[in-house]
Amino acid sequence: MGLSSLRTKDLFLAALLFSEAMYLKGIEVEEGTRVVFCFLDTSKLEELNRQYREGRAVCNVVKLRESLQYLKDRMFTLLRNEERRYAHSKRGDRGDQACARP
Numbered sequence: 001m002g003l004s005s006l007r008t009k010d011l012f013l014a015a016l017l018f019s020e021a022m023y024l025k026g027i028e029v030e031e032g033t034r035v036v037f038c039f040l041d042t043s044k045l046e047e048l049n050r051q052y053r054e055g056r057a058v059c060n061v062v063k064l065r066e067s068l069q070y071l072k073d074r075m076f077t078l079l080r081n082e083e084r085r086y087a088h089s090k091r092g093d094r095g096d097q098a099c100a101r102p
Helices: 011-019 045-054 061-091
Strands: 005-008 024-030 034-040
Touching: 005 011, 011 024, 011 034, 011 045, 011 061, 024 061, 034 061
Parallel strands: none
Antiparallel strands: 005 034, 024 034
């Protein structure tokens, strides 16, 4: 029985899967700071996940590095956008922070 999809917070697992041409369904931000990578099932997804967990995964290191960089770029872009979206609510009213000038 295969997985219908895989959701992981593990950046290195996500990079391995992406470097092996697994279909990245999306990247989501949960609770404002947690990033989850979502992959759709293919015939290889479950086996790659198992190999990674058991420390037996083998891959092309150049593809892994490129995948890691791509996912990090996307992840940090999403996190920056999330910060901007909620920045106004974190700032609040700053009227009480004004200081009297002599």
